[in-house]
Amino acid sequence: MTTKPKISFKKEVRLSGSGGQGLLTVGLILAEAATSEGLNVTQTQSYGAASRGGSSRADVIISNQPIYYPEATRFDALVALTQESCDKFLPSLGENGILIVDTVFVKNYNVTDQKVFALPFTMIAMEQLGSALPTNILALSFLVYATEIVSEKALKAAITNFKPQFAESNLKAMKLAKKLVAEYDLPMQE
Amino acid sequence: MEKTDKAVLMQGNEAIARGAVDAGINFFAGYPITPSTEITEFMSRELTKRGGVFLQMEDEIASIAAIIGASLAGAKSMTATSGPGISLMAEGIGYAKMIEQPCVVVNVMRGGPSTGLPTQPSQADIQQSRWASHGDAPAIVLYPASVLECYELTIRAVNLAEKYRTCVILLSDAMLGHMREPITMPDLNNVQIIDRIKPTIPPEWYKHYPDNPKYRAPLASFGDGYRFHVTGLAHDALGFPTTRPDEIKIMAERLNNKILQNHKDLVQVEIFGDEDARVAIFAAGITARAAKAAIKTAQQHGKKMLLVRPLTIWPFPDEAVTKYLSDKRMIIIPELSQGQLSHEVKRVLGVSKKTRRIVELQKVTGELISPEEILNSSREAH
Numbered sequence: 001m002t003t004k005p006k007i008s009f010k011k012e013v014r015l016s017g018s019g020g021q022g023l024l025t026v027g028l029i030l031a032e033a034a035t036s037e038g039l040n041v042t043q044t045q046s047y048g049a050a051s052r053g054g055s056s057r058a059d060v061i062i063s064n065q066p067i068y069y070p071e072a073t074r075f076d077a078l079v080a081l082t083q084e085s086c087d088k089f090l091p092s093l094g095e096n097g098i099l100i101v102d103t104v105f106v107k108n109y110n111v112t113d114q115k116v117f118a119l120p121f122t123m124i125a126m127e128q129l130g131s132a133l134p135t136n137i138l139a140l141s142f143l144v145y146a147t148e149i150v151s152e153k154a155l156k157a158a159i160t161n162f163k164p165q166f167a168e169s170n171l172k173a174m175k176l177a178k179k180l181v182a183e184y185d186l187p188m189q190e
Numbered sequence: 191m192e193k194t195d196k197a198v199l200m201q202g203n204e205a206i207a208r209g210a211v212d213a214g215i216n217f218f219a220g221y222p223i224t225p226s227t228e229i230t231e232f233m234s235r236e237l238t239k240r241g242g243v244f245l246q247m248e249d250e251i252a253s254i255a256a257i258i259g260a261s262l263a264g265a266k267s268m269t270a271t272s273g274p275g276i277s278l279m280a281e282g283i284g285y286a287k288m289i290e291q292p293c294v295v296v297n298v299m300r301g302g303p304s305t306g307l308p309t310q311p312s313q314a315d316i317q318q319s320r321w322a323s324h325g326d327a328p329a330i331v332l333y334p335a336s337v338l339e340c341y342e343l344t345i346r347a348v349n350l351a352e353k354y355r356t357c358v359i360l361l362s363d364a365m366l367g368h369m370r371e372p373i374t375m376p377d378l379n380n381v382q383i384i385d386r387i388k389p390t391i392p393p394e395w396y397k398h399y400p401d402n403p404k405y406r407a408p409l410a411s412f413g414d415g416y417r418f419h420v421t422g423l424a425h426d427a428l429g430f431p432t433t434r435p436d437e438i439k440i441m442a443e444r445l446n447n448k449i450l451q452n453h454k455d456l457v458q459v460e461i462f463g464d465e466d467a468r469v470a471i472f473a474a475g476i477t478a479r480a481a482k483a484a485i486k487t488a489q490q491h492g493k494k495m496l497l498v499r500p501l502t503i504w505p506f507p508d509e510a511v512t513k514y515l516s517d518k519r520m521i522i523i524p525e526l527s528q529g530q531l532s533h534e535v536k537r538v539l540g541v542s543k544k545t546r547r548i549v550e551l552q553k554v555t556g557e558l559i560s561p562e563e564i565l566n567s568s569r570e571a572h
Contacts, residue, residue, distance in 0.1 A: 035199040035372040043370040047309055069483035069561050070369055
C-alpha cells in the first residue's frame with residue numbers, strides 16, 4: 001500500500017499542440033498513471049472539429065484532494081509542441097512552473113523565472129526512434145522524469161497498457177526520455 | 191462490469207454507456223454525433239456481447255422510432271445524440287410521451303443553434319429538453335456533474351422511464367462527456383433496478399392506459415397476449431383514437447399528473463457549502479464544478495457561500511429554490527446559455543429587488559465559466 005502525503009497537493013498540467021500530435025493520448029496515459037497511484041485525477045480536452053491540424057490540448061489535474069473545476073487554470077507544467085500553443089498558454093504558466101517545448105516547432109518563448117526544457121523532440125524521435133510518431137510519448141515521459149509528477153512504475157504500466165501493439169516502441173521512447181532528462185543541462189538559475 | 195474496489199479511469203460518455211447496460215438497456219439505436227459518439231461506440235461493442243441489439247440507423251428520426259418500437263416489444267431501450275439530433279428527435283420524443291412508452295434519450299450538449307460548436311460544451315438545451323415536442327406534456331430530465339454521476343443518473347433515468355412509462359432525457363455536455371475521472375464502480379447488488387410492471391390479469395380485462403391514481407400502470411408488450419392499440423392521436427383507455435372530451439381529459443391529466451404529483455420522487459438537489467451564507471449560487475452540471483471550486487476558495491478566505499445544484503432539471507426544483515434561496519442577498523446563476531436556468535429561478539423567486547440581487551453569469555463561447563469569474567461576481571456582496 002502506498003502512503004499518501006498528508007499535505008494536500010494539486011498539480012495542473014497542460015499538454016498542447018495541434019491535432020494529430022497525440023496530445024489527448026498522452027493526457028489519457030498520464031491520467032491512467034495517476035489513477036493507478038490512487039490519486040484523484042481529472043483529464044479534460046479541447047480540440048477543433050478536424051482530426052488533424054487546429055489547436056488541441058489535454059489538461060490533467062492530479063491531487064490528493066477532491067478536484068472540482070476540471071480545467072487547468074494555472075499550470076504547474078506546460079508542454080507546448082507548437083508555437084501557437086506556446087504563445088497562447090505560456091501566460092498561464094505558474095511562477096514555479098516548468099515549460100517543455102519542442103524546438104522543431106517552437107522558436108520563441110519568453111519566461112520569467114520558470115524552468116524551461118527546450119529540445120527538438122520531433123527530430124530526436126525521428127533520429128533515435130525511427131519515427132516522429134512517439135514524439136508525444138517522448139515529451140510526456142520527459143515531463144514525468146523531470147517533475148516526478150507520477151512514478152516511473154506507474155507511467156511504465158500506463159504506457160504498456162495503452163494499445164499493447166505500440167508498447168514496445170513507446171517504452172523505447174520512455175527510456176530515451178529518461179536519458180534526455182539525465183543529460184539535460186539546465187541553465188543556471190539565480 | 192466486474193466489481194472491483196479499485197478506481198478505474200473512465201470517460202463521462204463511457205460511464206453513461208456502462209450505466210445503461212447495468213440498468214438493463216438491451217436495445218440501442220443511434221446515429222453517431224460529436225460529442226456523444228463514444229456512447230454509441232461502446233454500445234456497438236458491448237451490447238451484442240450481452241445478447242442485446244445494437245442498430246446504427248440512417249438518422250436520428252429513425253433512431254428514436256427504433257427505440258420506441260423496441261420498447262413496445264418489451265426492450266429497455268436508449269439512444270444518444272447531441273443538439274442537432276435532438277431537434278430531429280423532437281417529434282419522436284413527443285410520441286413516446288403520448289403513447290407512454292418507456293425509453294431514454296441522452297443529449298450530450300454542444301454549442302448551438304444548428305451545427306454550432308460540435309466539440310465544445312454548452313448548456314443551452316435546458317429549455318429544449320423540457321419543451322422539445324409540441325403539445326402539453328411535462329418532462330423528466332436529469333443532469334449529472336461528474337463521471338460517477340453519469341453512471342448513477344443513467345441508471346436512474348432508465349428506472350424512471352420504466353416506472354413512469356415515459357421518455358426520460360439525460361443531459362450531459364461536451365466537457366463532461368469527454369472528461370475522465372477515476373471512479374469506483376458500485377456493487378450492482380446494491381443498485382436498485384426498476385423493471386416495468388407486467389399485467390397479470392386476464393387479457394380481456396387489460397386496459398393499456400388505466401386510470402390509475404398512482405400512475406404506475408402495468409404495461410403489456412407486443413406478443414404478451416394482451417390486445418391494445420397504439421397511436422399518437424388522443425386516445426381512450428384501450429389506446430383507440432377518441433375526440434370525446436371526457437376521455438381526452440383523463441388522458442391529458444394523466445400525462446401531466448403522473449409527473450407533477452410525483453415531484454418528491456423525481457426531484458434531486460445537492461446542497462453544497464454554507465446554508466447560512468448570504469451569497470448563493472444556483473448551477474447545474476459542469477458549471478456546478480466551477481461553483482464548488484469557487485466556494486472552496488471563498489471558504490479559505492473566511493467567506494461563506496452556498497451552492498444549490500439540481501440533479502433533476504425537470505420537473506424544476508421549485509421547492510428547493512424557495513427553501514434555500516429565498517432569503518439570500520445575492521444569487522449568482524452561472525450557465526452556458528443565455529438565461530435558460532436563471533429564467534426558472536426568477537420564475538420561482540421573482541426578479542431582483544432591493545433586498546435580493548440576481549446575478550446572471552452567462553457564457554456561450556464554447557468555454558467553461560471559471561471559478562474566478564464566479565468569485566468576481568460575488569465580490570461586491572461580501
